[in-house]
Amino acid sequence: MSDITSRTSNDPLTDRVSHPGYPRSNGYDARWTIDNQMGPHALWLLEWLAPALGLDTLSPGSRVLDLGCGRAMTSVFLAREYDVQVTAADLWVKPDENAGRIAEAGVADRVLPVLAEAHDLPFGANSFDTIVSIDSYQYFGTDDLYLPHLTRLLKPGGRIGVVVPALREEIDGVEPPEHLKPYWEPDFWCFHTAAWWRRHWTRSGAVEVETADWLEDGWRDWLRWCEVVAEEHTDEWHVRMASQCAEMLRLDRGETLGFVRVVGRRL
Ligand SMILES: C[S@@+](CC[C@H](N)C(=O)[O-])C[C@H]1O[C@@H](n2cnc3c(N)ncnc32)[C@H](O)[C@@H]1O
Numbered sequence: 001m002s003d004i005t006s007r008t009s010n011d012p013l014t015d016r017v018s019h020p021g022y023p024r025s026n027g028y029d030a031r032w033t034i035d036n037q038m039g040p041h042a043l044w045l046l047e048w049l050a051p052a053l054g055l056d057t058l059s060p061g062s063r064v065l066d067l068g069c070g071r072a073m074t075s076v077f078l079a080r081e082y083d084v085q086v087t088a089a090d091l092w093v094k095p096d097e098n099a100g101r102i103a104e105a106g107v108a109d110r111v112l113p114v115l116a117e118a119h120d121l122p123f124g125a126n127s128f129d130t131i132v133s134i135d136s137y138q139y140f141g142t143d144d145l146y147l148p149h150l151t152r153l154l155k156p157g158g159r160i161g162v163v164v165p166a167l168r169e170e171i172d173g174v175e176p177p178e179h180l181k182p183y184w185e186p187d188f189w190c191f192h193t194a195a196w197w198r199r200h201w202t203r204s205g206a207v208e209v210e211t212a213d214w215l216e217d218g219w220r221d222w223l224r225w226c227e228v229v230a231e232e233h234t235d236e237w238h239v240r241m242a243s244q245c246a247e248m249l250r251l252d253r254g255e256t257l258g259f260v261r262v263v264g265r266r267l
Helices: 012-017 030-035 043-052 073-082 095-104 147-149 186-192 194-204 218-232 237-250
Strands: 064-066 085-090 111-115 128-134 154-167 207-214 256-265
Touching: 030 186, 030 218, 043 073, 043 095, 043 218, 043 256, 064 073, 064 194, 073 085, 073 095, 073 111, 085 095, 085 186, 095 111, 111 186, 147 154, 147 194, 147 256, 154 194, 154 207, 194 207, 194 256, 218 237, 237 256
Parallel strands: 064 085, 064 128, 085 111, 128 154
Antiparallel strands: 154 256, 207 256
């Protein structure tokens, strides 16, 4: 078992993936983050979300739902960095697979992997102090009725924080910008602006929105990460996906695509 927090000094890959803005993420093995990625760098995005969500203020043992955790890197990070009890919920990646990764990371006592569909979560009301969702919420959370359904799982006053791929400006009409047409997937229509998310959550009446903002130059980090994955991933499909994504981001140069974080406090 390799220690995911042991950085190899003078390792060019580790140096390449180091980010001055995300010191905690820099402590994780670069190869581990590449092998388990499912899109943008999940630990960087979580580290950007952390201060807005108040992760540092959580007491040890607080209960955190990591919704759409994928390969559970963010769940491992939450347990190791904040000493919280994490429920690592995902649909596509099965709990048996995540259990192995969680145990290897040494946090089997603090992270419980579960199979969960976001509309049918097997938890009772008031179960969690905090809900986190990185690069997942856009798949189910644009539904007007969804947020109240989810936030009933939060203890009163608990916070939900998400980071999603997003738009700098909403797109009028039914066509994507010309330069993005070759890359545009129907799924991309679930990307929205910070203002859209703020209004969407505020209108739900479920939370007070504390933060809804755009990551300045987020596209540069996204591009850098896609380039690393395209060069370093061992699986052909991931290499192709990351290469296409890098090509799209190089053309767009942050004109359209980036990231938004949204934090709400349960009313
Ligand atoms: C792009 S991956 C991101 C995974 C991880 N958060 C990360 O950043 O590496 C999106 C994840 O959302 C999850 N997801 C999508 N739709 C879902 C749903 N309806 N219920 C639960 N999870 C869902 C998928 O299982 C997938 O792992």
